[in-house]
Amino acid sequence: MDAPERDSATHFWYTGDPESQAAVDVLQALRRYRTAETRMRARTRQEMRMGENDILAVRHVIRGRQTGHFISPKDLAELLGISSASTTTLIDRLEKSGHIERRPHPTDRRALILMPTPNADDDVRAALAEAHDRMREVAESLTPEERVVVVAFLDRMAGAVGA
Incomplete structure (x- = not known):
């Protein structure tokens, strides 16, 4: 780690003791990961010429098909936290780009489900x-013990930032 990154003056949460510095080092590593992941997502959006919600929608619809769960427009709106009007616009755009199809629900004639096209699978696979x-x-290079520690840490961090 570069000296400026470890400089206590750059970390408002640093208290000066060695244990606190070790915790700051962990948080800085987490920050570097988040920055790298954000850049990867931006590259993916650029490659696929799609916005964040478009990619997330396609991923949810693909995952729904893989797990045998039908995804409705209402489900998609809830998953993405967007309005029904925004969802309709999003689905129209993804249908036009050849990533999603609207289909009748197999058991409820009044309802629609969303299905990914083969094109969607190929595009997502190529990009990611x-x-x-x-x-x-x-992840596979970790020992079983390391995996347990990493998963527990990340779950606890998710709880801390999600609270």
């Missing part, structure tokens, strides 16, 4: 496969 492979390799 290399990064996901590299990420999986890093």
Whole structure:
């Protein structure tokens, strides 16, 4: 780590003791990861020529198909935290780009479900496969004990920032 990054003056939460500095080092590593992930998402959006919600919508619809759960427009609105009007515009855009299809619900004739097109699978795979492979390799390089610690830490951090 560069000296400026470890400089206590740059961290408002640093208290001066060695244990606090070690915790700051962990938080700085987490910050570097988040920055790298944000850049990866931006590259993916640029490659796919899609906005963040567009990519998230396609991922939710693909995941729904993979898990056998039908995703309705209402479900998508809730998952993305957007209005029904915004959802309609989003679905129209994804349908026009060839990533999503509206289909009748198999058991409820009044309802619609969203299904990914083969094009959607191919585009997402092409954009994310290399990064996901590299990420999986890093995760697989951990010992079982390290994985337990990392998962517990990340779950606790998610709880801390989600509270």
